[in-house]
Amino acid sequence: MFIKDIISLPRCYNSIMVTLKIPYDDHSLDLHIDEQNLRATIQLPVEQKPEKSARELMLAALRNPVGTPSLRNLAVDKQKVVIVTSDHTRAVPSKITLPILLSEIRAGNPQADITILIATGAHRATTEAEQRAMFGDEIVDHEHIVVNDAFRPEDFEYICNLPSGAHFSVNKLATECDLLIAEGFVEPHFFAGFSGGRKSILPGVCDIRTIKENHSYMQIASPYAAAGVTENNPVHRDMNFAARKVNLQFILNVTMNAQKEVTGAFAGDMILAHEQAIKHVQNVSTCERVVGDIVVTSNGGYPLDQNLYQSPKAVATAEACCRDGGVIIMCCGCRDGMGGDDFARLISMGTPQEIDDYLSKIPADQTIPQQ
Amino acid sequence: MQKIVKTLLNHKIILVTDGLSAEEVTKANMQLAKTPDEALRMAYDVVGADAGVVVIPDGVAVLV
Numbered sequence: 001m002f003i004k005d006i007i008s009l010p011r012c013y014n015s016i017m018v019t020l021k022i023p024y025d026d027h028s029l030d031l032h033i034d035e036q037n038l039r040a041t042i043q044l045p046v047e048q049k050p051e052k053s054a055r056e057l058m059l060a061a062l063r064n065p066v067g068t069p070s071l072r073n074l075a076v077d078k079q080k081v082v083i084v085t086s087d088h089t090r091a092v093p094s095k096i097t098l099p100i101l102l103s104e105i106r107a108g109n110p111q112a113d114i115t116i117l118i119a120t121g122a123h124r125a126t127t128e129a130e131q132r133a134m135f136g137d138e139i140v141d142h143e144h145i146v147v148n149d150a151f152r153p154e155d156f157e158y159i160c161n162l163p164s165g166a167h168f169s170v171n172k173l174a175t176e177c178d179l180l181i182a183e184g185f186v187e188p189h190f191f192a193g194f195s196g197g198r199k200s201i202l203p204g205v206c207d208i209r210t211i212k213e214n215h216s217y218m219q220i221a222s223p224y225a226a227a228g229v230t231e232n233n234p235v236h237r238d239m240n241f242a243a244r245k246v247n248l249q250f251i252l253n254v255t256m257n258a259q260k261e262v263t264g265a266f267a268g269d270m271i272l273a274h275e276q277a278i279k280h281v282q283n284v285s286t287c288e289r290v291v292g293d294i295v296v297t298s299n300g301g302y303p304l305d306q307n308l309y310q311s312p313k314a315v316a317t318a319e320a321c322c323r324d325g326g327v328i329i330m331c332c333g334c335r336d337g338m339g340g341d342d343f344a345r346l347i348s349m350g351t352p353q354e355i356d357d358y359l360s361k362i363p364a365d366q367t368i369p370q371q
Numbered sequence: 372m373q374k375i376v377k378t379l380l381n382h383k384i385i386l387v388t389d390g391l392s393a394e395e396v397t398k399a400n401m402q403l404a405k406t407p408d409e410a411l412r413m414a415y416d417v418v419g420a421d422a423g424v425v426v427i428p429d430g431v432a433v434l435v
Binding site: 042044188228298308318325338347356 | 381386395422423426430431
């Protein structure tokens with residue numbers, strides 16, 4: 001016993017403490033951890049600056065679209081053209097993309113009647129000030145812009161039911177035009193797999209019932225409704241089906257790094273170009289999975305850690321690296337508190353089992369917005 | 372939201388924040404810690420001092 005104790009002593013004295021920085025609000029917190037406990041640190045390597053400017057990347061993508069003719073050729077003889085763009089909650093660099101898309105369309109048909117339709121999904125309307133910040137004064141002052149309003153039934157047309165059985169009604173502007181295109185931003189999305197592509201249509205320009213049914217308990221409960229997963233993902237499948245059904249003919253999507261610099265541009269067919277963008281995101285974001293008993297994570301600091309409602313994104317990543325029965329440590333500034341009355345009410349209404357039972361019984365068309 | 376509830380069925384979540392009260396965090400089925408170090412000590416109490424720890428500084432930026 002005595003000898004063993006002596007031998008074990010140096011191990012204790014030699015333990016090396018490592019300090020790791022965890023993003024938190026607008027700064028970071030220090031985590032001190034014994035090297036012997038630290039199984040892995042999972043993070044991206046330091047990012048390289050993009051070699052080409054955003055504009056150069058986009059022009060190159062438009063010159064060589066995947067699976068479609070060029071946008072200017074598609075626009076020939078097309079009178080009514082709708083460009084679906086993202087709303088104020090997404091970081092799409094529309095100030096650069098929109099002028100390029102507008103000039104490509106007008107190169108094909110100088111008389112084209114173009115509408116810019118802002119894909120709000122179920123979010124609040126994008127304000128004019130936000131539009132000016134996103135698009136620039138030139139576009140706001142001279143182009144025709146419409147904001148999708150999911151709560152105004154007369155704006156929508158029922159199209160069909162989707163593969164999951166979900167209802168699909170879309171903004172009439174999307175069905176009554178001669179050419180429908182979309183611009184977007186591709187990043188991991190924690191139940192659609194990835195954002196961008198078909199997501200501009202569903203949920204982007206759909207009515208509230210369609211969005212609720214797409215985000216229903218049954219759909220999101222699927223193990224395939226997860227970040228980075230498109231195969232067998234029921235949410236993704238319905239979104240692709242919907243966008244094809246309304247003939248989304250062309251997309252321009254970008255990928256960005258943490259500094260919001262454009263790292264890639266992808267143009268052409270709504271599925272093929274989106275898949276190219278997804279491959280690019282996978283190549284730069286995929287890290288080897290290591291499983292631990294304890295996983296420490298964050299939502300990357302402000303703005304994504306501004307409330308608890310946003311925290312499930314990083315928690316899902318942590319869960320994938322945490323053994324059953326393990327502990328997840330989530331660092332989240334929560335400067336705006338819980339983030340939403342529905343979320344606060346639901347997460348506090350009982351034990352996890354009771355909440356899950358309650359949510360599982362909510363019919364798809366009555367899905368609670370923050371469920 | 373329903374995803375984090377599923378996570379809570381199989382895992383304990385310790386929340387490091389100064390934006391919410393201990394009561395709010397407890398009602399939300401999590402435990403509050405003031406610092407990552409305090410959270411780590413609480414976690415060792417649950418799964419043992421020799422636990423293997425994985426750190427993902429930005430859980431939104433990576434795919435695993």
